[in-house]
Amino acid sequence: MTDQTAALVADRELGSPAGRSTDRYPADPGPLDDLERRFGRLYSRQRLGIEEDHEARMAAPHRRSLRLRRWYRSPALVRRTLKLTGLYWWASRNAGRIQVRRHPIHLPALPAAFDGFTILQLSDLHVDISPAAMNRLAELLPQLNYDLCVLTGDYRGKTYGPCKATIEGMARIRANICGPVYAVLGNHDSLRMVPAFEEMNIRMLVNEAEPLMRDGQLLYLAGIDDAHFYRVDNIEKTALQIPHGALSILLSHTPEIYRQAAHAGFNLLLSGHTHGGQICLPGAIPLTLDSALPRRMGAGSWRYGRMTGYTSVGVGSSIVPARINCPPEITLHELRAAEGPAPSVRALAQVEGVEHTRQHQLAGKKNGHADRNIGDRQRQWAHTGEQRQQ
Numbered sequence: 264m265t266d267q268t269a270a271l272v273a274d275r276e277l278g279s280p281a282g283r284s285t286d287r288y289p290a291d292p293g294p295l296d297d298l299e300r301r302f303g304r305l306y307s308r309q310r311l312g313i314e315e316d317h318e319a320r321m322a323a324p325h326r327r328s329l330r331l332r333r334w335y336r337s338p339a340l341v342r343r344t345l346k347l348t349g350l351y352w353w354a355s356r357n358a359g360r361i362q363v364r365r366h367p368i369h370l371p372a373l374p375a376a377f378d379g380f381t382i383l384q385l386s387d388l389h390v391d392i393s394p395a396a397m398n399r400l401a402e403l404l405p406q407l408n409y410d411l412c413v414l415t416g417d418y419r420g421k422t423y424g425p426c427k428a429t430i431e432g433m434a435r436i437r438a439n440i441c442g443p444v445y446a447v448l449g450n451h452d453s454l455r456m457v458p459a460f461e462e463m464n465i466r467m468l469v470n471e472a473e474p475l476m477r478d479g480q481l482l483y484l485a486g487i488d489d490a491h492f493y494r495v496d497n498i499e500k501t502a503l504q505i506p507h508g509a510l511s512i513l514l515s516h517t518p519e520i521y522r523q524a525a526h527a528g529f530n531l532l533l534s535g536h537t538h539g540g541q542i543c544l545p546g547a548i549p550l551t552l553d554s555a556l557p558r559r560m561g562a563g564s565w566r567y568g569r570m571t572g573y574t575s576v577g578v579g580s581s582i583v584p585a586r587i588n589c590p591p592e593i594t595l596h597e598l599r600a601a602e603g604p605a606p607s608v609r610a611l612a613q614v615e616g617v618e619h620t621r622q623h624q625l626a627g628k629k630n631g632h633a634d635r636n637i638g639d640r641q642r643q644w645a646h647t648g649e650q651r652q653q
């Protein structure tokens with residue numbers, strides 16, 4: 264992170280005097296201008312406005328009284344309950360015992376060049392409150408082979424407050440990831456993290472799609488903003504950036520948008536958010552998934568219509584760093600060609616002149632150093648961001 268970016272993050276830290284202006288949009292809105300240029304004025308103001316409302320609500324203790332149905336969101340209560348039952352230290356140790364899951368995905372009409380293509384998925388890192396898991400992750404990452412890494416949201420521990428520790432933790436994780444990294448925001452994340460993430464070569468997909476090219480063949484990687492709390496996801500805008508019939512992968516923090524994703528024609532949905540329940544009964548039965556979706560979609564692989572889905576149980580932990588009957592995971596998805604017709608059911612009109620200048624040339628070599636031109640690519644992102652519709 265450059266000094267300039269660090270200063271930007273510090274200046275705009277939610278909860279800091281500079282960031283808590285009484286004006287919704289401060290008089291010196293330089294970084295906000297950048298976000299508006301990058302993502303459009305309406306979206307940016309919605310996202311940042313809801314963030315400020317949430318921040319204000321959480322800063323007022325009388326307005327965040329514990330509701331019975333949300334008892335499990337109280338760190339003190341969860342910690343005390345685990346200690347009373349004698350499970351706390353065992354559950355804390357479990358939180359650092361990351362499993363590496365290998366998950367083959369058979370996709371009809373997968374371009375031949377992507378047969379065997381491996382995607383490393385890291386979800387729900389919650390880096391600033393999951394020290395044991397982050398230390399173990401740093402040990403595991405150099406041992407893995409993959410072509411591309413995707414991050415499916417929830418980098419911050421809390422849903423509000425400072426972002427500095429999160430960004431510093433993410434910089435340490437990023438240093439252990441080879442090759443290109445794409446990411447989406449979760450319900451714990453602030454839009455203000457985006458400049459710092461992109462500074463460390465993490466390409467944020469905020470209701471955007473980007474073509475990936477390998478040996479002259481294409482597939483599309485798309486990402487939407489959080490659909491769980493902020494609800495500023497825009498699948499329609501995202502899907503319209505993908506040509507009809509192209510194989511497409513959608514990153515969404517929450518799998519709750521499975522119906523919209525499937526009927527927009529996405530072939531694969533990678534998500535997280537549920538933590539698989541995090542505290543589960545024997546048999547990995549979650550007490551809660553904090554999501555509106557069928558339980559079968561709460562963890563691991565599933566299908567809906569012609570779309571394949573995968574819900575990661577996450578690397579880090581939420582509320583307290585503790586897990587029971589639900590070990591943390593990092594996932595290696597290996598794409599495999601399957602027999603059958605092209606699964607795309609996208610009935611949307613193909614956007615004319617899909618922007619191929621941003622397409623990402625991927626080397627055939629795993630864990631390879633396809634990232635040599637990452638600085639140029641970042642400049643391209645900034646350039647194309649300026650051209651996006653406001």
Ligand SMILES: [Fe+2]
Binds near residue numbers: 387417451536537577
């Ligand atoms: Fe999470």
